Structures are given as C-alpha cells and as structure tokens.
Amino acid sequence: MLTTKPTVEMIENWKKIFEENRNNLFPNRKTGKEVDEHFKKSYDYEELDSPKHKEIVEYNIMHSNHNKAKLPDGVLPQIVVYKVKNTDILVGIDKVTGFFQIESKDIEKMAEIYDELFAFRGLDLMDIDNYFLVAQYVECTNK
Secondary structure (H helix, E strand, O other): OOOOOOOHHHHHHHHHHHHHHHHHOOOOOOOHHHHHHHHHHHOOEEEEOOHHHHHHHHHHHHOOHHHHOOOOOOOOOOEEEEEEOOOOOEEEEEOOOOOEEEEOOOHHHHHHHHHHHHHHHOOOHHHHOOHHHHHHHHHHHOO
C-alpha cells in the first residue's frame, strides 16, 4: 500500500518491477463477491450500516476512470462497510468490482490488511497494463 507521496526513485523502481514481471502475469482478478467473502473469512468484523462510508467508497469508484471501467454498463456499485473488531479500521468493499478501501489511524495495520486483500484480489488485463498496480501486486505477493 502506498502511504507516502511517490518519489522519482519509487516510480523508476515500479517501472523496473513492471518490465521484469508483466509478461509472466495473467489475469486472475477475483470478483467483488469473492473479495468480500475472503475478507469475512479472514477477519473478525462487524458490518456497519454507514451511508456516509458507502458514499465515500462509491465516490472513489465512480470518479476514477480505472475503477469505473470495471463496472458493467448500467450497474452501480454494491458497497458493504465493515469495522475490524477491536480496531478503528473501516473496510469498504464493492461486491461488483472488487474495489476496496480501508481507513484507519493505524497505518501499519491498515496497510497489512490492504496488501493482503490486494494480493488475494489479483489483477485483470487492464491492471496488468498499469506499472504501479503490477509493482504493487508483485510486492504484495512476495511478502
């Protein structure tokens, strides 16, 4: 998970990882439903009825060309929001696209969950053409 402003060195490293790995990757992205089920099996959680958080997650899908392109025509996101028990970590998952968003003051724990979900979710063809996503995936799957 990227938690700082990218530097030129970071971008060059991502491009290097991309070039070294892109041709060895194949589409393996899970569905939103699979990401949601995996989260629920992996973490102790409570579901929240939070229109505010659902709206934030939906906004981040609908205002990103990359994320919005993963929605079938005429289909809107189906967001669920969870709180990881005994933490301040909030997880929003779209059951359609598999997009997820995590919020917390505990950056280290949040990044751990994000990286695990990102590695589980995998990449689709569009993702495999994105040097940042490929580098992030390679880094997450090699932990």
